[in-house]
Amino acid sequence: MRKVLLAAAAAIAVTPACAQPAVQATAVPGAPKLIVALSIDQFSADLYDEYRPVLLGGIGRLSQGTVFRNGYQSHNATETCPGHSTIMTGSRPSRTGIIANYWYDQSQTRSDKGVYCSEDERVAGSSSTAYSVSPYHLRVPTLGDLLKNAQSGSRNVAVAGKDRSAVMMSGHHADQRWYWDGKTFVTDMTGVVMPRSVAAAKQAVSNAVAQDRPALELPALCQPKATAIPIEGGGAPVGANRFGRKAGDLKNFRASPEFDGATLALAASLIEEMQLGRGASTDVISIGLSGTDVIGHTYGTEGAEMCLQLFSIDRDLGDFFRLLDSKGIDYMVVLTADHGGQDIPERKRLHGTPGAARVDAKLTAKDVGAAVAAQLGLKGPVLYGDGSFGDMYVDRALSPADQARAKAAAIAAFKAHPQVETVFTREQLAAAASPTSPPNEWSLIDKARASFDPERSGDFIVLLKRDVNPVAVTTSYVATHGSPWDYDRRVPILFWRRGMSQNLRNDSIETVDIMPTLAAAIGLAVDQKSIDGECLTGVQGVNCPAR
Template sequence: MKSLLLALLATAAAVPATAQTAAPVSSATAAAPRTPPKLIVAISVDQFSADLFAQYRNHFTDGMARLLTGAVFPSGYQSHAATETCPGHSTILTGMRPAHTGIIANNWLDQKVGRADKTVYCAEDERAGDDHEHYTPSDLHLKVPTLGDMMKRADPRSRVVAVAGKDRAAIMMGGHTTDQVWFWGGQKFISLAGRQEPAVVTRANAAVGALLAKPQEALPLPGYCKTLSRPIAVGGQTLGTGRFERAAGDAKAFRASPALDGAVFALAAAMIEDMKLGHGPATDLIAVGASATDYVGHSLGTQGSEMCIQMAQLDESIGGFLAELDRTGIDYEVVLTADHGAHDMTERQQQRAMPMEQHVAPETSATTIGAAIGRDLGVAGPVLLGPEGDVYVAESVPAAKRAQVLGEAKKRFLAQPQVAAAFTRDELAATRMATTPPETWTLIERARASFDPERSGDLTVLLRPRVTTIKAPGPGYVETHGSPWDYDRRVPILFWRKGMAGFEQPLSVETVDIAPTLAATIGLPVSGLDGRCLDLDAGAGDTCPAG
């Protein structure tokens, strides 16, 4: 939505709309960069799988096309098993896997939390006394520093900003010491408790509010999208041919559309302009979380006209954003990746040569299996608790029965035909972190990378390939992710900077490699991370520190 981006920029940043159409500078003719960039731009496209990237890379003509002239790693990995939004974002700028970031899932259980609902959201402060549905956003649960935190520790003059369509994206990439952190709150951009709204955000919210108040006409359908525009019935809906028409004031439809990304990139560009990021004495960082692809995927799937249009509009939004950065004259470095992958809805997969695709059966739930164990062992009350993947033995289970309950739980989960593996916390704790290429990891190694003894369940249950955790699809939820399989683990990783010689490396790397790679480009020493520095020099040189 380049036109949306430019319109919002003109209002939010008060800069001439005509000034943002500067053509990108060709990296082929520019001198190779020799000094640290003045601004690091870290972009995460939520649910941008390596498969989706491969499907559309030849159709990109704008911002993504420019990034494809840099260092391209098409086989990046979110290597852990719990491939969800919060864990994935926690790896991108920390260089650490969820086992170390503490962000094991979007939600986990804390049976000691002082409220009736024991579910804890990864980006909340449950100490605030709110219920789980109405939480206080917080960086409380992130156990490690981000690159921005490390930069500010090394030089307090560095400024760190995070803008995203989701709070968990902004918080997990921004870290603990952000100068500004803003995320979409349903009707406008909001921040952490106690943060004052700067004028640039006020202007952006006014511009987005005016846009939201108007109906959205159908977006253009690129020619290459026409073959994908086929109706499919799923969850009482007909999907697959949508073009993001929206009634005035429909905030939910706005969120699951390219317009959300347009608003996020517009606010990010306006923040750069307003704060003069990249013009100070130290390198600055802005993290941008483009969340619409995830909302579109969950509610509409990945293989219809909707996702095809979303990819085209995302390309334009990134192009407009980069053109604005060019206009400022900033020497900036970009990395783009994703928090996790995904694959299409079960119903469409079954029609397209994948009849083995399944929805998870109700009998695989912790509630159902726990009830059966309770009856057989004579244990009253709930026996097993937990969201998807992590299963907890209820604290009410007598100590003398807990080991027996856990043993029965593992046995009964493994007896389910849709379950691939079940690991106890003792088994995971005894497993060493993998050091081999991520595509070779065993299931227990993938689960180990998501295991935190303070937060993880007593049992980690992994479903077989092509079994979705959606029991019954419905409005807003027809497709998902979160599995340990490569369609959810694999994501692209792209680095670009004016003057760099591009190359493509098809072998696997990890998202935890991003932080040490960026740190090396600004001369920031880092150590003890799970990731390694990636050499971004296409020739005999090396952008990584020796030793």
Template sequence: MKFAAIAALVTAAAALSPAMGQEQTAAEAGADTAPPRLVVAISVDQLSADIFAQHRQDFTGGFARLLSGVVFPSGYQAHAATETCPGHSTILTGNHPAHTGIIANHWFDMNLERDEPSMYCAEDTSVPGSTAEEYTVSPRTLLVPTLGDLMKAANPASRVVAVAGKDRSAVMMGGHDADQMFWPGESGFTTFADREAPASLAEINAMVATAATSDRQPLPMPEACTAYYRAIPAGDNQSVGTHLFARGPGGGRAILTTPEGDVLTLNLAADLVSEMELGQGEATDLLAISLASTDYIGHAYGTEGAEMCVQLMALDAMLGDFFARLDARGIDYVAVLTADHGGLDLPERQQIQGAPDATRLLPGFETLNERLAAETGLEAPLLRFSGPFGDFYVDRSVPEERRAEVRDRAIAMISAHPQVHRVFAREEIAAQPMPSGPPESWSTLDRLRASFNPERSGDFLVVLNPRVTPSPVALPGRYVATHGSVWDYDRRVPILFWWPGAAHFEQPLGVMTVDIMPTLASLIDLDVSQASIDGHCLDLMPGAETNCPAVPAPSSP
């Protein structure tokens, strides 16, 4: 789809999209008894259950198609570390971050033999000279197999392809043995150095080059978005709420922070389906797609303005076009769509829209190391941390006999901060059993336990109060809002399944993203009973029929 076509698709809400027409034809044909030949797993980065519910009545394209299938509108990324890398690691592994090992986007490894112990979640730390900023992309940190890995182990003829707007998203969904994997690089989409590039890659990168050297006019605003078009002061003489994605030349983040980023990602995915003839072989293939523009836009402009509304209307149209391309090829496929985490709007807008307690981070964390050094007489830094919440590590320079003292002093200092909900020592988290039961009833400690990996997690973890945005200043167009907390606005995500002939129902129970992998496995007759997974199969068949394998009865004593 060309970028210019977005405007027409966004404003065509009243018309039946080609995708919806194809959907009716496929549904009339009825479901095939054979397993589908293609699994399409889509993650929309930062698509919270809240904003999805807010706009769902206005969808007419791809989202509307998915809403005609099996709908879990209030699913959960159940763990505490609601960031991109941990969230993506749950979707196709069936495991919480405690078991995937992906505890954050970045963490600290005090055993790394390099000056800076910070590491990136998709980094190959064995490469000489690697750092958390300049790294070789790799799935080495992922401790468990993905659905694609298990598919290829069962039948090497299965192909696995991942296309994403971020490298970490591609790796966490594509897994260890993907045939092709693509993410944005310096001059377009890129892949591993040892992979032969398909023709589709050159074609899409030509589009990226054109986009990077072109001006873009404002997108038209659908009628459904007019109520959100309101300027909200944020930062120094700036505002959010009325930006409609006009821009001058520029690549990278300038493209990704507009609907055009998702257009390019979906175009590449659809082109690869055609070039590789995915879904048209004897074995079932997997196409994993992660769409990043919703996240970039949420960070840059917040979640409750015209920017997010226009993005979701555009994405709805793009997904409709993408599904129509699959339909045109006659592919028998099953699709699932979810998100890696939710998100929170910027506090400046929340405060005037019914949430007066919303606020930005107060001072204190930026001087933490200096205050600790003054108290202990040791040289800073004594702590390593990526931000004011999550994992904190006592630095490896601290003498062993003083590590407990430094940790206890740090916990006391941080606990005194007025915006800190609580600080949890690693021993308390480790002693907590892995949680079970409905994720909406999990305690804060349960949520932390689902993210805790004893080999990678910090010496203590910090939880901020609800609705505290952990950046002290707003930078409109770059960073005004975020996610990452233990609170439900960051945990709740939609989970939608669709295939031709799927009987529609909606279930508001708090199912989890770790349930997606075993559910997809059941739909393609893949036995995962021997895999160690946290999720369970969701029954998508209303009535007596079920897609889930029988659970063996417990043996008699």
């Protein structure tokens, strides 16, 4: 799959109708001609630290540049949409408006009060599950947006395994944006003619999915991890799966190393067809690799499955960079993650974390709301919320007095539960100042404040204790993320450009520092007051503006 797709990508001929030569360029002399922004979904700094010595391909190459092993998705809502919204905007969720993957808006006239982060609920028929894809909710511009405004010939492109990854990294003014919809790669952009490269990549994926796949060979370094671990909650054991699948099995295609190979092939094809990085202006391509996240959810982070995935993505990235090298493109890469993740509690206990546990299946907004309704004699859902943690919304159909009673009772119920660390009200968060200290020093309210939006956030927010896995029923997923703890917040941030010397850094930085650093590398002025991040002075070749 990897070799076939990348070979196909390299063979795509440039199509004049798609290639867009730069005009009226204002690029700074010596600036890279292509910014490659890579997000490996759920690639925690813990995984990077564990595997860095043995990843010798593409990740190995990036590890020879400027390496910040203590990067942070510093906010509390460590989910895909908020995380991706920070990478190319320089802003925390409190500024981007992307507080979670889903939130609730009770002013909606539709019966579905949930809102998906990258939908436009104004579109007729859109819902939080069958949604229109749009950057409507993103309140700030991305690097690609700003660059297109500054350099009229610049192109802003995104390719990802998830729509929310592509949308949040490219923003409001993309030239091409493609992402996986469960069956193939699609776009939300109207009036865009499908490039030949995309059609070819889609066909290559279709051909690959139509074939049986035997189990992958297990490298020696992965063999000690190939132990089947029984799990609680109804699911099958995990730990020793090697990604064999039957023809036509799209679900297991997505939960395998093949998925990221397909995404990188599509990105390589678009770079070639659009001649990205070969005009007078700087271009940007954002690439969201989702396989690590799907594998982490499906199998956990410490089994043979993740080991196979990381060796595979390392090889695929090596092929991808060699392809760019062969075209003579002067490119700069940043690699990070939208969030981290924790392993399954059953294996964590075996590895020395005795308190690791699955969340109480009854600790949900629905169940707590029902209990409060019975206690107070109220009708209706009483509480809206997405599971056992995060933002909770009191039912606005209740009278103001009953809303206050329900809120107090629900907060008391959550606080009394032994798996809940704390609860913050919207009033507490609104009164808190945005944190300014290094992200490794933040308190819990600092983390929650960085995810707070007064228009979209709930009436209160629930934080679970460390090592509590929010997945109670394991028939689909066995693990997830979203907590304020460092296994979900800490991510690697790697910068690389040809000629860089290795610089291994232990200082704590934020993903919001990526955009202003890239902007400085290409000479793009950014209003510091409009973002939360700062240009990183430790990246070779980047001259940060005076603060």
